[in-house]
Amino acid sequence: MKDAIFIAGPAGTGKSSLCASLKEWYTKEGMNAAVVNLDPGAEYIPYEADVDVREWISISQIMSEFNLGPNGAQIVAADLIIENIQNIKDILQELDDYHIIFDTPGQIELFTFRTSSPLIVESLGGKKSMIGFVADSAVSASPSGHISQKLLYASVLTRFYKPTLFLLNKFDILDEEMQKNILSWDQDPDALINALMDEKVDSRKDYYYNIVKSFADSGLSSKIIPVSAKNMEGLEDIYTEMSFFASGGEDDDTMYREEDYENDEEE
Ligand SMILES: Nc1nc2c(ncn2[C@@H]2O[C@H](COP(=O)(O)OP(=O)(O)OP(=O)(O)O)[C@@H](O)[C@H]2O)c(=O)[nH]1
Numbered sequence: 001m002k003d004a005i006f007i008a009g010p011a012g013t014g015k016s017s018l019c020a021s022l023k024e025w026y027t028k029e030g031m032n033a034a035v036v037n038l039d040p041g042a043e044y045i046p047y048e049a050d051v052d053v054r055e056w057i058s059i060s061q062i063m064s065e066f067n068l069g070p071n072g073a074q075i076v077a078a079d080l081i082i083e084n085i086q087n088i089k090d091i092l093q094e095l096d097d098y099h100i101i102f103d104t105p106g107q108i109e110l111f112t113f114r115t116s117s118p119l120i121v122e123s124l125g126g127k128k129s130m131i132g133f134v135a136d137s138a139v140s141a142s143p144s145g146h147i148s149q150k151l152l153y154a155s156v157l158t159r160f161y162k163p164t165l166f167l168l169n170k171f172d173i174l175d176e177e178m179q180k181n182i183l184s185w186d187q188d189p190d191a192l193i194n195a196l197m198d199e200k201v202d203s204r205k206d207y208y209y210n211i212v213k214s215f216a217d218s219g220l221s222s223k224i225i226p227v228s229a230k231n232m233e234g235l236e237d238i239y240t241e242m243s244f245f246a247s248g249g250e251d252d253d254t255m256y257r258e259e260d261y262e263n264d265e266e267e
Pocket residue numbers: 010011012013014015016017018039105106107169170171172173227228229230231
């Protein structure tokens with residue numbers, strides 16, 4: 001593979017749609033791209049998967065075999081991916097010249113908080129991979145929603161310790177003024193706090209100020225990429241970030257740093 005991106009995020013933010021659009025964009029630009037569906041529970045996916053875990057894992061079979069409800073079965077299914085990892089790797093090995101896009105389970109906790117997930121990411125993507133955290137523009141339209149999504153992003157970043165992009169999907173649903181607001185919040189913590197104080201009561205201003213300030217101080221605020229899977233917007237920016245990362249760019253703390261992997265190798 002040339003490089004890989006794991007598209008992750010809360011349910012319904014448009015992960016699968018973004019995978020479909022990214023593949024279409026790469027193809028239009030004359031590059032090879034393949035999508036791997038890592039969501040065993042997906043009933044419908046809006047692309048033709050090049051690799052699909054549902055070929056080996058069936059939620060309904062797990063439910064009857066282990067006497068589980070749908071949620072329990074999703075958890076078992078997420079962990080079963082690791083048992084099938086060689087099947088996926090065998091197919092990916094043939095795709096030397098491809099950009100690989102991984103679609104992940106709808107419920108973000110199945111991707112972020114299972115012990116198997118970092119192993120899956122390392123095993124399938126390794127050094128050449130990054131994570132695209134997909135946030136929903138409808139949620140970011142309120143300051144409290146935006147901060148919540150940034151906290152979730154920080155959680156994913158911390159969990160996988162990989163270069164992680166903040167992809168604000170469905171940007172097309174916002175009017176121009178709101179688009180400008182959200183982008184300005186990320187340049188200016190004071191603007192975000194003031195907007196939050198207009199939305200909520202004042203009493204915990206210091207608490208939120210410190211949270212928002214920590215985004216800015218840690219560099220977590222700088223990389224919001226507005227995208228629209230629906231309108232095919234922002235996809236080139238994802239490609240640019242990935243190319244920059246693949247070439248070893250280091251201007252941001254959320255990006256790949258060779259020394260992280262050197263430490264891993266020493267352990
Ligand atoms: N307006 C708009 N709608 C979008 C966009 N991307 C996705 N959607 C819609 O959002 C809904 C969910 O999209 P999916 O791609 O299934 O989202 P998902 O995150 O893969 O969902 P789960 O895997 O079920 O959690 C669908 O109705 C999509 O048509 C976008 O950029 N703009």
